[in-house]
Amino acid sequence: MMDTVLDVLSWIFLLGGAIFLLVGAIGALRFPDFYTRLHAVSVCDTMGAGLVLVGLMLQGGLSLVTVKLLLMFYFMMFTGPTAVHALAEAAMQSKLKPVVDEREP
Amino acid sequence: MYIAVTIAILIAIALGLVRAFRGPTLYDRIMAGNMIGTLTVLMVAVLGFMTGRPEFLDIALVYVLISFVSTIAVLRVYIIRGTMDSSSTGSGKE
């Protein structure tokens, strides 16, 4: 019983993560300028990766594998946003202009 | 179910590759590289579970660290020269 619940839960997490990854990738392809695309990519890095890793943790159970997954989760939650921040910062420094809506409201 | 996730990741990698080819700025390419790094990490983890060898996670862990450091390094080492003004952001003649 417990196993089934865990299984179903982990599938939900995994599928949710996969959907977020796809959405992020589509956003990275379709959005109009660099900054908006960056926004989409950060969804991949945090939400998508996080959900997939949680799903795998539920599959791994209480073992060394889960500890490693936790470590990965910890790393990714720090590295993803930092990398995206550094990218945005570097792009701003090089005066890459965001696309803005010029029309009067 | 792992298969579904793997396919989703592969599609996402393909989309990221298209972004990497199209550019248009160098930052877009770095961004795509970073995204593909994340996706690769996840794919290695999922594949490890799929083939029943979760000890592959060591590799995934190395990828996380390396891809982070290399993204930062790309931004710092290259841009060190200060050539990244908006005119030369690698407009990628295509």
Place this chain on the structure above:
Amino acid sequence: MEHLVDIVLLGLLMITGFAIVRMRSLLAAAMLTSIYSLLSASLFVVLDAVDVALTEAAIGAGISTILLLATVALTTDEEKAPRHTPLLPLVVVIATGAALIYGTLDMPHYGDPAAPIHQYVAPTYLHDTPGVIGVPNVVTSVLASYRGYDTLGEVTVIFTAGVGVMVLLGYRLRRCNITGPGIRNLIVLRVIAKLFFPLILLFALYVLLHGDYGPGGGFQAGVVFATGFILYALAFGLGNAQRLIPRKLLRIMVAVGMLIYAAVGIESMLLGGKFLEYRVLADDPVTGQRLGIMLIELGVGIAVASVVLIIYYAFVSRHCQAPEDM
């Protein structure tokens, strides 16, 4: 299913390869090379070549991209248009490619247990490793024990590369304290680097010591170790990194790593064995083997980490010639 993943990954690799060739901007090509390494590393994972995948990820996607970009930063960004029409090279490449493809037709199928390569020495390695070497990871036993000479040669190659770069580029000790203008606001990066620096070094030790049991070993650990210091240099500047681990020390450490490896060989000769015959190192042959493998992995790790850092310092400090614009 795994075949599907194989085919998709190979297709993506091919497309990336073509894109790299077509790309005129060298920077973009360097970025694509990094993506290429990531893809091929995941292909290695699918093919169960875990140790290779670890190496490819650490070196291909990490260090070599950084070095490529550092090199591009010293030259121009755009590839010059070729002056001649590449007709003859095209013919040569097509002919060679066709010959190679023709050659693969005779090759045994992927994973065929009757293939010659699986019949020659591989069964002996697989059969003897648990009893004679006592190391669960056969790759490590082959690399470090059965083919210890080869690995010594590889370490020599790396050593030579380090010496070459030192002689050509980095012999003068340049002081440069400030790093470039890329990211001005370094607070976030510095906090994260402080958090991660010790963790990366710890993880490198794990990779080194765990090489007997799983993927990993001296080469990978050395690169991960160097990556930790590169992160430090990126966040706190090359000057601070050089104060933390000075070049003089690195120069000594390259030699030390190499000498540890060779000394294990000499020691086993002194104890009455042959060069690099580890089983004489301890009373029990299996313990001797494990001790020998551990020691040479340590030597390899030290040598690789120092060489990578030397090359990194040498390339990046080329940008330090005019201190005021740094």
